[in-house]
Amino acid sequence: MSERLEDIAVAMVANGKGILAADESSGTIKKRFDVIGVESTADSRRDYREMMFRTKEAMTKYISGVILYDETIRQSAADGTPLVDLIKASGAIPGIKVDAGAKAIVNFPGDTITEGLDGLRERMAEYYKLGARFAKWRAVIDIDTGKNVPSAYSLSANTQALARYAALCQEAGIVPIVEPEVLMDGAHDIDTCYDVTKATLVKLYDELYAARVVLEGTILKPNMVISGKKAARQASAEEIAEKTIKLFRETVPAAVPGIAFLSGGQSDEEATANLNAINAIGPHPWKLTFSYGRALQAAPQKAWSGKAENLAAGQAAFTHRAHMNHLAALGQWKSALEKAA
Numbered sequence: 001m002s003e004r005l006e007d008i009a010v011a012m013v014a015n016g017k018g019i020l021a022a023d024e025s026s027g028t029i030k031k032r033f034d035v036i037g038v039e040s041t042a043d044s045r046r047d048y049r050e051m052m053f054r055t056k057e058a059m060t061k062y063i064s065g066v067i068l069y070d071e072t073i074r075q076s077a078a079d080g081t082p083l084v085d086l087i088k089a090s091g092a093i094p095g096i097k098v099d100a101g102a103k104a105i106v107n108f109p110g111d112t113i114t115e116g117l118d119g120l121r122e123r124m125a126e127y128y129k130l131g132a133r134f135a136k137w138r139a140v141i142d143i144d145t146g147k148n149v150p151s152a153y154s155l156s157a158n159t160q161a162l163a164r165y166a167a168l169c170q171e172a173g174i175v176p177i178v179e180p181e182v183l184m185d186g187a188h189d190i191d192t193c194y195d196v197t198k199a200t201l202v203k204l205y206d207e208l209y210a211a212r213v214v215l216e217g218t219i220l221k222p223n224m225v226i227s228g229k230k231a232a233r234q235a236s237a238e239e240i241a242e243k244t245i246k247l248f249r250e251t252v253p254a255a256v257p258g259i260a261f262l263s264g265g266q267s268d269e270e271a272t273a274n275l276n277a278i279n280a281i282g283p284h285p286w287k288l289t290f291s292y293g294r295a296l297q298a299a300p301q302k303a304w305s306g307k308a309e310n311l312a313a314g315q316a317a318f319t320h321r322a323h324m325n326h327l328a329a330l331g332q333w334k335s336a337l338e339k340a341a
């Protein structure tokens, strides 16, 4: 495979393919395993992720890349094969989460700043050797309008960190996924999400230009423009699609090859239906696909539930969700296909 940043980025958003976000940090995966009553140990995390990476149909037909966590990129399957090799053997690209998580900003209650820039140049060089060809950094933007959250200061600090990270990635021959996640927690309406996401993306592309990041060698991982989970009115898939595309046309340069959405707490089917509605109103200047964590994994996690005898059921559930999102990335999904399965 070509090692050019632009070619890797294009491959990450290949037609009908999307990214499996399997980079849950130890704290997050523990929360997921708690739900299915599985103890989170290095071995159980490995067994679970190995199950997904060995799912042939999903990995070869629907998944372009996998975001890994530091522990996982160093782990081997039960038979000793490095997990990175399993991913590569399926034709998908290994990637790595490099941020160190979001921490409270001093003097700005409710705002967080994502840490992890110290020593990043050296870590990038190591991850490249371990096989990573793309990376991911997530900035977390909460909305609490009554409390002036997010502040302009938070947007500025977070987008500057994203740009510094992106430049370091490109120096190392690694494609940066830039992820400014405006959270859907809260009671705000869809238009508030639009405004906050707009302010975030305008600032983000300012900072990426200022840092001389080559946009052709980047992927954007944003939230959709969507109602807060506790909003009085939940917008339809059509309204989400229309507002999301309107916003991106205003803010995301066409030089960016692809946009891979996070699922952010949407249900599996919502995340698929919304991605489908977005692609159904194309053509668009960029590829629009998925980089889902929860919306790809909730079903396989439940089906597997930590039992070796459920392996095939877990893989079937993963294949189904990956297939549905593959169709949504092409704008060809129909809800009847969910019921048929």
Ligand SMILES: O=P(O)(O)OC[C@H]1O[C@](O)(COP(=O)(O)O)[C@@H](O)[C@@H]1O
Pocket (backbone or CB within 6 Å): 021, 022, 023, 024, 025, 026, 027, 028, 029, 067, 101, 138, 179, 262, 263, 264, 265, 291, 292, 293, 294, 295
């Ligand atoms: O808090 P953590 O452990 O960094 O995890 C955040 C998760 O959010 C994501 O960025 C998006 O995941 P979702 O699709 O579940 O929202 C994942 O890549 C990542 O695993």
